Amino acid sequence: MTTETKSKDIDNMDIQELREELKALRNSEPYDRIFESVPVSLEVGDYSGIKVFLDNLRAKGVQDFKAYFEEHPKAIREGIGHMSEEVFWHNKEFLTIYQSNSTEEFLNDTAGVDPMTDKTVYTDDFCGSFGELFTALASGATRFSTHTTETTVDNTTRFRAEVTWSIVSGYEDTWERVVVSVIPFDRMRLPS
Secondary structure, eight states: OOOHHHHHHHHHHHHHHHHHHHHHHHHHHHHHHHHHOOOOEEEEEHHHHHHHHHHHHHHHTTTOOOHHHHHHHHHHHHHHTTTTEEEEHHHHHHHHHHOOOSSHHHHHHHHHHOTTTTOOSOOHHHHHHHHHHHHHOOOOSSSSEEEEEEOOOSSSEEEEEEEEEEEEOOOOOOOOOOOEEEEEEEEEEOOO
């Protein structure tokens, strides 16, 4: 074995050890605590029901989703109703913005709200942003951003926010994991 070969073996061993150490570190990193502590409002949701909804519309002949949702705005509300609540995580910042104490409380407070009939949480502006999202996702986008009006779970405050949806890498075919960031920039107290 030459000195050059020995040096390459040592370098390869060092690189392999480094890779193993990095992998062990990644596996031990408390990502749940990092997620909770990020100073940006984050939600992780399962949008697979929305994918099925849009795929069914496509199978029925819908090609221009923007025009379809403009002509059938109630279809947007129907699509929102296809969001799964089985897999949702919210970080502290998200819960703070929406004035909720936990993901469970947030889901309980929003569980009985019907997007087909409710206009307090599911305002026309809010639903319009979902129409834009559905149109973008149906055209193959994996990330979409818009400004919309959001409402706290106790329905006392509305706020304008930039909302960004991003399908997590590896879930492009199912939409089972979508990360949503909500960045508020204007709050309005609603009259009692």
